[in-house]
Amino acid sequence: MELIIRNTTNQPIYDQIYTQIKAQIISGRLQPGDALPSIRALAKDLKISVITTKRAYDELEADGFLYTVAGKGCFVAEKNLDLIREKQLKELEDHLAAAAALAKTCGVSREELHEMLRILLEEEL
Amino acid sequence: MNAIELSHIYKSFGDFSIQDLCLTVPSGTICGLVGENGAGKSTTIRLLMGALRPDSGNASVLGVDVSSREFLQIKEDVGVVLDEAYFPESLNAIQVGKIMAVTYRRWDQAAYERYLNRFDLPEKRQFKDFSRGMRMKLAIAVALSHQPKLLVLDEATAGLDPIVRDEVLDIFNEFTREEDHSILISSHILSDLEKLCDYIAFLHQGKLLFCEEKDRLLEEYGILMDSAEQVDCLLPEAVVAREASGYGGVRALVRRDLAPAGFQLEKPTVEDIILFLVKGAKTR
Secondary structure: OOOOOOOOOOOOHHHHHHHHHHHHHHOOOOOOOOEEOOHHHHHHHHOOOHHHHHHHHHHHHHOOOEEEEOOOEEEEOOOHHHHHHHHHHHHHHHHHHHHHHHHHHOOOOHHHHHHHHHHHHHHHO | OEEEEEEEEEEEOOOOEEEEEEEEEEOOOEEEEEEOOOOOHHHHHHHHOOOOOOOEEEEEEOOEEOOOOOHHHHHHHEEEEOOOOOOOOOOEHHHHHHHHHHHOOOOOHHHHHHHHHHOOOOOOOEHHHOOHHHHHHHHHHHHHHOOOOEEEEEOOOOOOOHHHHHHHHHHHHHHOOOOOOEEEEEOOOHHHHHHHOOEEEEEEOOEEEEEEEHHHHHHHEEEEEEEHHHHHHOOHHHEEEEEEEEOOEEEEEEEHHHOOOOOOOEOOOHHHHHHHHHHHHHHO
């Protein structure tokens, strides 16, 4: 797991931990069932406050990204990942639907739309 | 469990008094005690160690009332370093270790030797020839070697050079890796406390002005650099304190939640916050 805490941003430290762990869970770099460092160990390794680390973990747990096993530690949660993916797919569909609707109103043909998407994807790579 | 619990402590010394002091340090955390000279930091620590009796109120350490008999046992679990280290003048570090080994039941000789090594302390030199920094280092080594659960440090990093101070802070940080280890530390070097502490407690003229989580404190306030007119536009309760830089500029400590979103606020340090709070208290 990678965490980089910056003091230069105005983003609070607990929020930095929260977003970075969340991003790594969603991207799959942290797999369901993976053990996370204990709150105390993480705080001491990063040289930040125990309370701040706890706050980040608490929020991750409340949002269903982690679960805690008493006496064993914190682990990446399983089920919510499908839900998040589902949510993202839904969002993707909405964007595409909006694009399709816009293409219709300004008379872009189906082939042109496909071509546009193909070019965009190639540019990304 | 709470490592330290002070509730409604009053103690009067004629011209100076501690008033209604309530301070709690949860087990497993580090609390920094901040305040001006004569604000009552050392008095607080003496009350805590049972060296002073309060006029009223209760103090307990590691769950035991300091005025009770059992507190004598608890003292084994507390490592104390005061701003001056006192050991018999003619002893060297090895002899100090030998005395401590028969004083404390859980003396860890191997750990003591490790700390002597780490701190680069001479084994054979007499204590009276130690420099101030070496004296502090020896006191810290002794405090850590009897396996305490709570460290009480009164200006323990004063007189140490920046490199050793950093190493000592690292050791303190490592010490609290254990869940039941806690630290109460007072220091004038606020940047040290900012690095180390979970909580910051601020004493001012014998009263506890606040005891807050460090990161929340840093999130709560912001520094605004702007013209005097701009600062005057803010709600009066949003501005904690301000200082004019001359040439029309004003530097002010403001509460983020009361300041409008458009203002560019800089991140404060603990030092900024404390300095402005003291100033704010004086002008009011």
